[in-house]
Amino acid sequence: MVDAAAAQGTLPSSRARRGARAWRFVRRNPTLVFGLVILGVMLLAALIAPWIAGDPYSMKPVQRFKSPSAEFWFGTDNLGRDVYARTIYGARVSLAVGLSVAVLAVSAGLVIGLLAGFFRSVELVVMRLMDGLMAIPAILLAIALISLFKGSVAVVIVAIVIPEVPRVARLVRSVVLTTREQPYVEAAIASGTRLRRILWRHVLPSTFPPLIVQATYICASAILIEAGLSFLGAGTPPEIPTWGNMIASSRVYLARAPWTVFCPGIALALVVLAVNLVGDGLRDRLDPRIARRM
């Protein structure tokens, strides 16, 4: 479009050209953009929650089980609490857990994977440990941890990080193993570059594209596991408004007040969908090798 306009001699303003470029990006990456938009809206809502939603804790027993209306967009629950306010505040916990788990799991897995990829001695021991850790179902490991420690958001985050680390470590290790066979890394080794510099300058960057994709998938699965744990009563303390807690406390009223279950449920599904779409979109852009395989 830009080329055609330029050929006709009507040079478009730089603003129009930027607009055209942005539009082309949207058209080529529909899933990525769609996911980012939903995620952006959710993130914004979570950040400005105090300004766009009422008090999520206030109980008004006279207003129990009000169906959605102009006053209460998502209705009220069994204690007369505003489901809209609680759903908006619930986004805070979900997104905070999702993002922290992604960052922590990727950082820990990156270090372990880099070391395991470069040192045979580390590899043998650590990768066996990772295999063992991977065999324990994430949700049960989290339940075990949470039954021993007091339930809090921090414990939930750690409990979800632990089973995700092996997946990252394995991915990083496999990238390191292929990268160190590359001529430029061999050249760096041959020319006597220090190991720290090789890892830092030559190997580390090649792990980034698959890691970013992996991080989004970890974020999505962390949000799901957190909600599942809260739902089972093994997550964040029940008084904190999280989507899992809301569904857990409302489920007995499903027939009477379905909005108390489905409003947080839809919010949860939407966030996970958005993160998964961002992951798919990034994968198609950053890592064509994996894109073909999936």
Next chain:
Amino acid sequence: MLAFIIRRLLSTVVVMAIVAVFIFLLLHLSPGDPAAIIVGDNATPAQIDAVRKQLGLDDPLAVQFVRWVSGVLTGDLGISIFSHEPVNKLIGQRIEPTVSLAATTLLLAVVIAVSFGVLAAWKVGTWVDRCVMVLSVLSFSVPVFVVGYLLIYVFSIKLGWLPVQGYAPLEDGVLVWARHLVLPSIALGLAYVALIARITRTAMLDVLSEDYIRTARAKGVATGPVLMKHALKNAGVPIVTVIGIGVALLIGGVVITETVFNIPGVGRLVVDAISQRDYPIIQGVTLLFSGIYVIVNLLVDLSYTLLDPRIRY
């Protein structure tokens, strides 16, 4: 071949040993006195002492570990703190609903997912393909309990077609049993179907571009046999691999599904144990489910040589 099986079995034993050590150490890595943690905040010192004695927590760690492992190897998973029953007996009482749910889900999911995957690969680029892919992203994103309550609301509460919750043992009749399992299986299997369908589609697409498929088509072999005999059989390895890996989804999902549908299975046993801080039950079930996952993936690895005779070890 035999050497491979032995090597693979040995590595399974190693993995299971690491799992056991990890699950055992969890209790002892937690800060403070494990007995006090298990008993809870409002316990008297006498109660704490009783639990400590019951679990043998005063012995050295190594002694405790050896005792625990030798117990596990003889099928003794310890005693429940809450009900004072052996954990393996409690699991035994609850195993039928869980096996029923997991088996029906696995069977249904694999059949549905593989057919959808084959269909999407055959009709690649058409609206059929796009529908399957969109559905698979969607069902991978909706949590088990949200699907579960949606199904209960629509099919049980509004339409009244199926029982709301609960479980009917097989001895009550196959039909009653099946009616109670329809909704839980769909809720549990959705993410699993999505995962397998996606991999099946990719694996089929890889195989369908091979020369021998073109040859078969040129020979005039009908579409059905080309898809099922020539293509699907050769796409088997990645599909079986993901069926094995995805068992983790089923195991995690069972715990939640049984809570949603009020099914008195092993998953429900764990969930009840959370609020009672009944750590031996959580420990026992975690070990059992990890073991199942490891064994399923061992079988998957061993099945490669059957699926693809070119694979030799």
